[in-house]
Amino acid sequence: MSSIAQKKGFGATIWDFMTTVDHKKIAILYLISGGFFFLVGGLEAMLIRVQLATAGNDFLSAGTYNEIITMHGTTMIFLAAMPILLAFMNAIMPLQIGARDVAFPFLNSLGFWLFFFGGIFLNLSWFMGGAPDAGWTNYASLALASEGHGIDFYSLGLTISGFGTLIAGINFLVTIINMRAPGMTYMRMPLFTWTTFVASALILLAFPPLTVGLFFMVFDRMFGASFFAVEMGGNTIIWEHLFWIFGHPEVYILILPAFGIFSEIFAIFSRKRLFGYTALVFATILIGFYGFMVWAHHMFTVGLGPTANAVFALATMIIAVPTGIKIFNWLLTIWGGNISFTTPMIYAVAFIPSFVAGGVTGVMQAIAPLDYQLHDSYFIVAHFHYVIVGGVVLAILAGTHLYWPKMFGTMLSEKLGKWTFWFFFIGFHLTFFIQHFLGLMGMPRRVYTFGADQGWDLFNAISSAGAVLMAIGVIILLVNVVMTSIKNERVGNDPWGDGRTLEWAIASPPPFYNFAQTPLVRGLDTFWIEKMDGNKKGMIYAEPLGDIHMPNGSIIPFVISLGMFIASFGALYFLDGDKPWALAVLIIGLVITFGSMLVRSLKDDLGFHITKAELLEDAKGGNTDGH
Amino acid sequence: MMKGIKKWRLFALMTTLLVFLAGCGREEISTLIPAGKVAQDQFNLLILSSVVMLFVIIVVSIIFVLAIVKFRRSKMGEDMIPEQVEGSARLEFLWTAVPIVLLLILAVPTVYSTFDLADVSTMDVQTEDGNSSHLTVNVTGKLYWWEFEYPEQGIVTAQELVVPTDERVYFNLISADIKHSFWIPSIGGKLDVNPENVNTFYLEFDQESSELEDGVFYGKCAELCGPSHALMDFKVKSVDREEFDQWVTAMQEEPTPAEDAVAQEGQELFEQSCIACHATSGVGGTGGVGPNLATFGDRNRIAGYLEHDEENLKNWIADPQEYKPGNLMPDPESLNDGEPFTEQQLDSLAAYLMGLTVEE
Amino acid sequence: MAHDTHIHVRSQAEFEYAKKKRAEEMRGHLATFAIMIFLTLVAFTMVAAGFSAYLIVPIILLLAGIQVILQLYYFMHMSGKGHGMVAFFMFCGMFVAFITVLALVTIVWW
Amino acid sequence: MDINQRYTPQSWPEHPETATMEGKNKFIGFWLLLAAETVTFASLFATYLALKDKGPSGMEFSAAGLFELPLVFAMTMILLTSSLTSVYAMYHMKNHNFKAMQAWLGITVLLGATFLGLEIYEFNHYVHLGFGYTNSAFSSAFYTLVGTHGAHVLFGLSWFIALMLRNAKRGLNMYNAPKFYLASLYWHFIDVVWVFIFTVVYLMGVIG
Numbered sequence A: 001m002s003s004i005a006q007k008k009g010f011g012a013t014i015w016d017f018m019t020t021v022d023h024k025k026i027a028i029l030y031l032i033s034g035g036f037f038f039l040v041g042g043l044e045a046m047l048i049r050v051q052l053a054t055a056g057n058d059f060l061s062a063g064t065y066n067e068i069i070t071m072h073g074t075t076m077i078f079l080a081a082m083p084i085l086l087a088f089m090n091a092i093m094p095l096q097i098g099a100r101d102v103a104f105p106f107l108n109s110l111g112f113w114l115f116f117f118g119g120i121f122l123n124l125s126w127f128m129g130g131a132p133d134a135g136w137t138n139y140a141s142l143a144l145a146s147e148g149h150g151i152d153f154y155s156l157g158l159t160i161s162g163f164g165t166l167i168a169g170i171n172f173l174v175t176i177i178n179m180r181a182p183g184m185t186y187m188r189m190p191l192f193t194w195t196t197f198v199a200s201a202l203i204l205l206a207f208p209p210l211t212v213g214l215f216f217m218v219f220d221r222m223f224g225a226s227f228f229a230v231e232m233g234g235n236t237i238i239w240e241h242l243f244w245i246f247g248h249p250e251v252y253i254l255i256l257p258a259f260g261i262f263s264e265i266f267a268i269f270s271r272k273r274l275f276g277y278t279a280l281v282f283a284t285i286l287i288g289f290y291g292f293m294v295w296a297h298h299m300f301t302v303g304l305g306p307t308a309n310a311v312f313a314l315a316t317m318i319i320a321v322p323t324g325i326k327i328f329n330w331l332l333t334i335w336g337g338n339i340s341f342t343t344p345m346i347y348a349v350a351f352i353p354s355f356v357a358g359g360v361t362g363v364m365q366a367i368a369p370l371d372y373q374l375h376d377s378y379f380i381v382a383h384f385h386y387v388i389v390g391g392v393v394l395a396i397l398a399g400t401h402l403y404w405p406k407m408f409g410t411m412l413s414e415k416l417g418k419w420t421f422w423f424f425f426i427g428f429h430l431t432f433f434i435q436h437f438l439g440l441m442g443m444p445r446r447v448y449t450f451g452a453d454q455g456w457d458l459f460n461a462i463s464s465a466g467a468v469l470m471a472i473g474v475i476i477l478l479v480n481v482v483m484t485s486i487k488n489e490r491v492g493n494d495p496w497g498d499g500r501t502l503e504w505a506i507a508s509p510p511p512f513y514n515f516a517q518t519p520l521v522r523g524l525d526t527f528w529i530e531k532m533d534g535n536k537k538g539m540i541y542a543e544p545l546g547d548i549h550m551p552n553g554s555i556i557p558f559v560i561s562l563g564m565f566i567a568s569f570g571a572l573y574f575l576d577g578d579k580p581w582a583l584a585v586l587i588i589g590l591v592i593t594f595g596s597m598l599v600r601s602l603k604d605d606l607g608f609h610i611t612k613a614e615l616l617e618d619a620k621g622g623n624t625d626g627h
Numbered sequence B: 001m002m003k004g005i006k007k008w009r010l011f012a013l014m015t016t017l018l019v020f021l022a023g024c025g026r027e028e029i030s031t032l033i034p035a036g037k038v039a040q041d042q043f044n045l046l047i048l049s050s051v052v053m054l055f056v057i058i059v060v061s062i063i064f065v066l067a068i069v070k071f072r073r074s075k076m077g078e079d080m081i082p083e084q085v086e087g088s089a090r091l092e093f094l095w096t097a098v099p100i101v102l103l104l105i106l107a108v109p110t111v112y113s114t115f116d117l118a119d120v121s122t123m124d125v126q127t128e129d130g131n132s133s134h135l136t137v138n139v140t141g142k143l144y145w146w147e148f149e150y151p152e153q154g155i156v157t158a159q160e161l162v163v164p165t166d167e168r169v170y171f172n173l174i175s176a177d178i179k180h181s182f183w184i185p186s187i188g189g190k191l192d193v194n195p196e197n198v199n200t201f202y203l204e205f206d207q208e209s210s211e212l213e214d215g216v217f218y219g220k221c222a223e224l225c226g227p228s229h230a231l232m233d234f235k236v237k238s239v240d241r242e243e244f245d246q247w248v249t250a251m252q253e254e255p256t257p258a259e260d261a262v263a264q265e266g267q268e269l270f271e272q273s274c275i276a277c278h279a280t281s282g283v284g285g286t287g288g289v290g291p292n293l294a295t296f297g298d299r300n301r302i303a304g305y306l307e308h309d310e311e312n313l314k315n316w317i318a319d320p321q322e323y324k325p326g327n328l329m330p331d332p333e334s335l336n337d338g339e340p341f342t343e344q345q346l347d348s349l350a351a352y353l354m355g356l357t358v359e360e
Numbered sequence C: 001m002a003h004d005t006h007i008h009v010r011s012q013a014e015f016e017y018a019k020k021k022r023a024e025e026m027r028g029h030l031a032t033f034a035i036m037i038f039l040t041l042v043a044f045t046m047v048a049a050g051f052s053a054y055l056i057v058p059i060i061l062l063l064a065g066i067q068v069i070l071q072l073y074y075f076m077h078m079s080g081k082g083h084g085m086v087a088f089f090m091f092c093g094m095f096v097a098f099i100t101v102l103a104l105v106t107i108v109w110w
Numbered sequence D: 001m002d003i004n005q006r007y008t009p010q011s012w013p014e015h016p017e018t019a020t021m022e023g024k025n026k027f028i029g030f031w032l033l034l035a036a037e038t039v040t041f042a043s044l045f046a047t048y049l050a051l052k053d054k055g056p057s058g059m060e061f062s063a064a065g066l067f068e069l070p071l072v073f074a075m076t077m078i079l080l081t082s083s084l085t086s087v088y089a090m091y092h093m094k095n096h097n098f099k100a101m102q103a104w105l106g107i108t109v110l111l112g113a114t115f116l117g118l119e120i121y122e123f124n125h126y127v128h129l130g131f132g133y134t135n136s137a138f139s140s141a142f143y144t145l146v147g148t149h150g151a152h153v154l155f156g157l158s159w160f161i162a163l164m165l166r167n168a169k170r171g172l173n174m175y176n177a178p179k180f181y182l183a184s185l186y187w188h189f190i191d192v193v194w195v196f197i198f199t200v201v202y203l204m205g206v207i208g
């Protein structure tokens, strides 16, 4: 079996990725497609900034502008940030807990393909009669009135990709609950695993309200239901609640894994155990928990009444406490450490002041009466880009540099990495810092143009200039990726030299069966412990070398998702009334989906075994252990 | 809420600082230059919270800078392995307790102000002669314009809100179509204009708008409501009570017919093509498809945002979609038997509309 | 990893004991069922009898709550061994469910 | 795991549903799904409660006037009973008595199908009265909530039937025991949801 890893033709490689159920390959799929959507979302951001660079600009028309901000927000959150984080979770978390794979490899693949086809579906709206244009929050009254099929693309696309995300969440939870290596107690799990766990739990409980809301939207627009149709007794505030009951936890789904990545980085590059590990874990759980009780802070101006506003204001403020605990514990981790300023580390270091600046403006918005001024102004835009770009995107960039060798077996250039950093970091502050003041100066968000008489020109121009710097940074990163892939200098297990957790105890990239023998975990930072003990074999193992049972690859997840993709087009055009072919498309899609599900449930898939002999063969090839 | 002269001084200082920072913020629209009680309260909260946040940022920055300066590898040596500290209960307690205290400082004024700004209990209080003691304005948000009804006075206007200074003005907000949000940044925070329920709040206008460079405060729609959301502006004229009462009286009178010949021609055309949607009398009812134009000649802007001159007016009438994509005013072709208006017709319409005034 | 099951053949005594325990448990389930039917009858009867809504609503909600607990703990064995995480996540789900319902019945119309 | 491994009642483990790693994973994963379903139904209930009796001005249907208790009572009894019969099925599964298990599952399916039939009859009846899906916000919320439950019943039935047919020849083994167990869990969950539906929608609806 080990010969699978040998050279293959291009077609075979593609086929391999389409059928893979290996968490490491699925991670690469997530990374590539998430990265692609990040470029698309970034391109949309650049269009936004071009349009707003001067007063009264007519580069984009009003309608197009609304489509672009909607797709920018939706793409960035659902199709770029979350999938890239899922990529790291997939690539690293099973290794960190010493698991053979995730709990449900087949579902892992299904989750990816659902997300992928959902994202493609959503983006095809550009070419098939107009993108959604009611903002990423898709508030009901505007969404119901929106003409064309944009909103239908939004609802169906997010439903499909949402199912994919939900599946991924359940999968990670089960993996962490059931598949930890011997000795890996909950309180020995690396923080990235912990944040994966909590973020997955948030996915589990936050996505259902969104799905329900999206269904209502579909029913209202396509089948004449009237959940949000005011003249029929409906109520648009229901959408706002359902969206934000999902939406607020969603932002923590983004930031918690980012916190996890930074926790790893601080420990590795300070050569020091995380300060206050226990506090960090409990802070993570608390943030996740509070995350469900604050959603109405997005709705302070809806008019819910002073009692609701006051309660939600106070609840929101409390989140500053566990977040603060994290910040200070990180500071104390690097305090007294031996800090090496590698590319991942400078991102992590830069993250602290950036995120704190974004976090404290969040607390300002939590002051309900003050939010009456701030809400829907550029102050909000500044806040969330500070936490998202200054937190999540910096974590994504840091994680890309940190885990690149683990995922691809070669290092990204440190020099180019630092260039990327400086362009991106300076551009980021230039773009968004000044937006706080634009907001305070009365500039509402989601405006496609502004008059020269309002005094906002200069600051908008500065903001646009900053965005250009960010784009240059991203382009340098792309260059970096291409160049290092061409050079392809192979690296060993622990390329940063100071790895502490299990993923650094295995080859880069790891063999497809992960650890040949399940390691025995002797404490927090288990690999570090072995290194300090001078263990030459890398790890102590919990079982003798023996046959390994592996799942078979399968094309079925791809086909199921493809079927839903096709069916969605049918559903979308079906009710136009003048497109008789739509019904056929709908049926064909559903037949493909359910047919392949049926095949899956009727055909037993028992996997295969890698024999001990093959493992030994591999080990000789240098595929496991040893520096 | 904030008591004591000393604090006020500090605020004054901070205010100047922030205004300086804001540089080119305009007093017609900046939340940093409050011109009424509500905005002032909110501004005070802004200053208070900014001070707290600055403190947080400074503390974090000091620890942060010290840490990355002191413990760099170039100083510590390549091979140095630091002590693997587990943590410290005392420190954990410290950085749990201090933020809680800071949050409590914010929480008290937050709760107070939330209830204070939502307090509309005096709205229906009546004076001895049975009139209500406060002005109430019913605001209706429509795609993409604003209608202002003064129910007590029995008058309706649009696009330009006229209010008396130095007293509470109550607002009832509702949308006729899609959700909007009513926001006058320098007077006070926004409140959403929902299609299903009436929202109520109050504002106070402490400054006469004639003192401003532009003569009006700027109002905005703050909730995405379609393509022309960005252009759904309105203007606010605040005048002293006396002047306000005069204005109301003038509004209640029947409009005087146009006098000069061109304008009369315009009036004829208007009554033929436009009157179905646009009322020209201030006592007209609400619910018009288009804005009430009784005060059009007194306005500061056309369609909420264009300079108020004949040129723009003619352009607007000739092609409303060009200026506000997606708005509900039809093309001239559909009003004028499939023909665009001639230059002459436009001139006469403009002359007529510019003459519609209640302020002589 | 412990993928492969080791077949453990129980002794006759062990087997008999387990079987007896299961039979006992089954009788417990029958009792549970009887209670559920009874609670349902009470709920329907109260409504049919037409007492005041202020009285009925809290009571039938309570009865529903009890039925759910019976289902979860007896029929679905949520207190059984290895159900720790299960119970934790179900409670989290119920918590989110609760605040969702609370919010939509209190602050949607005003 | 060997799918053809034969078991006797004596070698059959006490908890066949969690005896293998796959079983354990499925077991936890499925319960997590139920937690997510709890939130899903909560969103539907919450919306229903917010929109109860809301409609265009002059709407003629309200919960108090529409619902009829006898039918709902019958449906409730049937579904509750089917919950018990599925417990019997699991009892026999744990005893490694395949035939008895299949028989009880068969009864469960019959009861479930009857329930579904009555629900379809009920909907049909309302539609004939003029209370259609697009009648009002109330009707949309009602049909969506109760209909989603009905869809779950349908799915549960199909699942049972598929398992019964698929394994009719194979008998019980470690590979399918978790599946039977999970399907029965699902069935109980459907019952839990119905308890709230008959209480919140029908009983509270009739009260007004």
Ligand code: HEA
Pocket: A137, A251, A252, A254, A255, A297, A298, A300, A316, A317, A319, A320, A321, A323, A324, A325, A327, A355, A356, A357, A358, A359, A360, A361, A362, A363, A365, A366, A367, A371, A374, A375, A376, A380, A383, A384, A387, A388, A391, A392, B053, B056, B060, B098, B099, B100, B102, B103
């Ligand atoms: C990664 C994403 C992310 C994160 C982490 C956060 C974090 C927070 N957010 Fe943010 N938020 C968004 C993404 C995010 N947000 C988005 C996308 C929107 C807009 C959506 C839209 O409308 O389109 C939004 C909007 C938003 C609003 C609504 C504004 C409005 O529309 O009117 C509010 C209001 O309360 C808010 C508050 C907060 C708070 C209190 C935090 C807290 O979690 C922050 C906590 C962190 C700190 C406070 C810093 C560290 C702490 C210390 C150093 C301790 C000491 C500090 C104190 C004592 C203050 N956010």
Ligand code: HEA
Pocket: A038, A039, A040, A041, A042, A043, A045, A046, A048, A049, A069, A070, A072, A073, A074, A076, A077, A081, A134, A135, A136, A137, A381, A385, A388, A389, A392, A393, A431, A445, A446, A447, A448, A467, A470, A471, A472, A474, A475
């Ligand atoms: C993960 C979330 C995320 C991220 C990363 C970003 C990143 C950026 N966003 Fe954003 N943004 C949102 C989420 C995000 N945003 C959301 C949710 C909204 C609200 C939407 C709504 O109102 O509904 C929003 C809205 C929003 C607005 C307000 C629009 C408005 O209200 O009118 C602005 C304006 O400046 C903006 C700018 C930017 C910029 C400059 C970046 C930059 O950081 C982007 C940096 C990336 C690049 C610069 C990549 C460039 C790449 C290339 C140029 C190469 C292209 C080449 C190829 C395709 C080969 N965003």
Ligand code: CUA
Pocket: B141, B144, B179, B180, B181, B221, B222, B223, B224, B225, B226, B228, B229, B230, B232
């Ligand atoms: Cu009205 Cu935006």
Ligand SMILES: [Cu+2]
Pocket: A247, A248, A251, A294, A295, A297, A298
């Ligand atoms: Cu939030």
